[in-house]
Amino acid sequence: xxxxxxxxxxxxxxxxxxxxxxxxxxxxxxxxxxxxxxxxxxxxxxxxxxxxxxxxxxxxxxxxxxxxxxxxxxxxxxxxxxxxxxxxxxxxxxxxxxxxxxxxxxxxxxxxxxxxxxxxxxxxx
Numbered sequence: 001x002x003x004x005x006x007x008x009x010x011x012x013x014x015x016x017x018x019x020x021x022x023x024x025x026x027x028x029x030x031x032x033x034x035x036x037x038x039x040x041x042x043x044x045x046x047x048x049x050x051x052x053x054x055x056x057x058x059x060x061x062x063x064x065x066x067x068x069x070x071x072x073x074x075x076x077x078x079x080x081x082x083x084x085x086x087x088x089x090x091x092x093x094x095x096x097x098x099x100x101x102x103x104x105x106x107x108x109x110x111x112x113x114x115x116x117x118x119x120x121x122x123x124x125x
Contacts, residue, residue: 003033010042019049037068041076048080057084064092071100075109082113089113 001009006029013022023046026039033039044059060080063073078092090113096103097110114122 001029003036003039006033007038007042010046014042014046014049019046022046023050035066037063037066037070037073037077040066041073041080044080045076048083053083056080057086061086064088069099071096071103071106074099075103075106079109079113082116090117 010022026043040059040063044056048056060077063077074096078089082089093110093113096106100106
């Protein structure tokens with residue numbers, strides 16, 4: 001299975017609320033995509049949905065350590081580590097919003113982070 005097929009199947013399972021299935025699918029292919037930030041992010045999302053926050057946090061940190069400049073990866077991983085008050089979250093989410101200002105998810109994740117941290121005026125901008 002190629003990367004796009006894997007992520008499409010994982011997304012479909014997640015949209016159905018089948019987070020155990022999504023996590024299992026991604027873990028089954030993790031060896032082939034261990035250095036793919038997108039796969040690590042999706043696995044982190046699935047694991048977070050399953051209540052495995054500590055494991056998810058490590059997936060998000062690993063994805064970021066790979067140095068991706070994909071705004072979806074930055075927004076997803078940044079949001080994931082923000083849940084744990086990681087000091088890198090703000091920088092990561094800001095970078096995603098600056099790289100792709102026309103991408104709604106980057107603005108949403110950064111704005112949500114700012115609002116959650118008490119910077120309501122900046123979040124609205």
